[in-house]
Amino acid sequence: xxxxxxxxxxxxxxxxxxxxxxxxxxxxxxxxxxxxxxxxxxxxxxxxxxxxxxxxxxxxxxxxxxxxxxxxxxxxxxxxxxxxxxxxxxxxxxxxxxxxxxxxxxxxxxxxxxxxxxxxxxxxxxxxxxxxxxxxxxxxxxxxxxxxxxxxxxxxxxxxxxxxxxxxxxxxxxxxxxxxxxxxxxxxxxxxxxxxxxxxxxxxxxxxxxxxxxxxxxxxxxxxxxxxxxxxxxxxxxxxxxxxxxxxxxxxxxxxxx
Ligand SMILES: NC(=O)c1ccc[n+]([C@@H]2O[C@H](COP(=O)([O-])OP(=O)(O)OC[C@H]3O[C@@H](n4cnc5c(N)ncnc54)[C@H](OP(=O)(O)O)[C@@H]3O)[C@@H](O)[C@H]2O)c1
Numbered sequence: 001x002x003x004x005x006x007x008x009x010x011x012x013x014x015x016x017x018x019x020x021x022x023x024x025x026x027x028x029x030x031x032x033x034x035x036x037x038x039x040x041x042x043x044x045x046x047x048x049x050x051x052x053x054x055x056x057x058x059x060x061x062x063x064x065x066x067x068x069x070x071x072x073x074x075x076x077x078x079x080x081x082x083x084x085x086x087x088x089x090x091x092x093x094x095x096x097x098x099x100x101x102x103x104x105x106x107x108x109x110x111x112x113x114x115x116x117x118x119x120x121x122x123x124x125x126x127x128x129x130x131x132x133x134x135x136x137x138x139x140x141x142x143x144x145x146x147x148x149x150x151x152x153x154x155x156x157x158x159x160x161x162x163x164x165x166x167x168x169x170x171x172x173x174x175x176x177x178x179x180x181x182x183x184x185x186x187x188x189x190x191x192x193x194x195x196x197x198x199x200x201x202x203x204x205x206x207x208x209x210x211x212x213x214x215x216x217x218x219x220x221x222x223x224x225x226x227x228x229x230x231x232x233x234x235x236x237x238x239x240x241x242x243x244x245x246x247x248x249x250x251x252x253x254x255x256x257x258x
Contacts, residue, residue, distance in 0.1 A: 012036045013251065014075045016089055017051065018044075020211055021107050022081035024244045026051035035251075038073070042089070044147070049182075063095025065114050070100050076256035079247055080238070081107040085145075085205050086230040094235035102256050106240045107247045109208040112216060112233060119225040126151040129203060129229050134158060136225055137201025141194065141216065144205050144229060149173070161197050184211035190218035203227045 013029055015022050017039045021049035029037040030052040037053035040060075048057075060066040070078065080093040090106065097104040114120045121136060123129035126148045133140060134157060142152065152160065153171040160176040162168060167178060177197070193199070202219045204212075206228050207255045219226050241247040 001112045010036070010074075011076045011078045011251075011256065012038070012074050013079060014073070015039045015051075016078065016082050016093055017041050018086065019081055019083050019109075019222060020209065021109060021247075023049065023051040025079060025081060025107065025247055026053050027054065028244060028248055029053065029251075038075075038096045042086075044166075061132055063092040063099065065136070066092050066096040067099035070096055070102050077090045077254060078102055078104045079107050079251075080104060081247075084108055084111070084207060084231050085229075087234075088174055090238075091235050094238055097238070103256070104238055105236065105247060105250050105254075106241065106245070108234070108240050110242050111206040112213065112228070113206045115220065117157055117220045118216070119223075120228050121225065123227060123229050125232075126229060129227055130155060132227060133201070133203065135195070136227055137199075139197065139199050140227075141199045142203045142204055143212065144203055147154075150206065160198065161193075185214055187217055189215040190214045191221065194218050194222050199224055201225055201227060203229075205229045206231050 011034060013035055015026055015037060018041055022039060026037050026039045029035040039051045039053060039055045041048055041057045043057045060069050078093060080090050082089045093104055121132060123132055126144060130151050134155060137161045143163050146164035146166060149162060149168045150171045152173050155173050158173065160173050161179060162176050163179045163181055165182045167180060202215060202224055204226060216226065241250055
């Protein structure tokens, strides 16, 4: 990196985390002496995989709370590396940028696209997915996360296999089996899972990335249809990077707010 484009001494990067990419970015920055890095986690997962560098856990208290934290901790850059479905936090990050002027980047992995042989139906949100689901299958592999499970609780005619990192809380659908697991998942495991539970519908968010993509391949191979929940809107005017490498380039090229 040139002196013009490299990190300034004292750069403090706040990573809004909860994703593989957030951890990878923290790992890369922790190896660079000119960066101080703090990763922020919401605290939803009981035993999160902690990234290297500094960490903090729990909400900030909206955009204003985040702006206060940024100011009090001399943050020079914010990277919103939250999950594509963490809608509120991305808007809070944009709000904090407006309040502080501290540069913000959204590190957002691209969504998935269907391939030949895929039978995908798209839903705008979990509520629409729950409306469409009974017409698409009767043994559903639900991978949309434990926090939205209540949306499917009224579906008494469907059997669910629910996969999540921590156990889901009530209300939940009456006929379900819970599988506690944390990705990445292999194609062989996903194939076996679909066959063992006689799954006839996969329900997923359009999370993108490679860690959980093998379930889509397994579904295609087995002729299992997929109900895909589309991504929520993102704040306008925030620069985006699709990869950790692109985020590192942005950090190198972006000076702190003056
Ligand atoms: N939604 C998903 O499908 C999903 C999947 C995998 C991982 N995750 C991760 O899980 C976390 C929570 O997701 P969510 O969908 O509940 O988010 P959300 O709806 O966008 O956020 C709700 C609130 O949680 C707090 N929060 C969220 N992310 C935070 C972070 N990285 N650091 C500190 N506080 C945070 C904020 O509270 P305050 O307003 O009080 O600051 C925010 O207003 C995110 O960090 C996300 O990356 C989400």
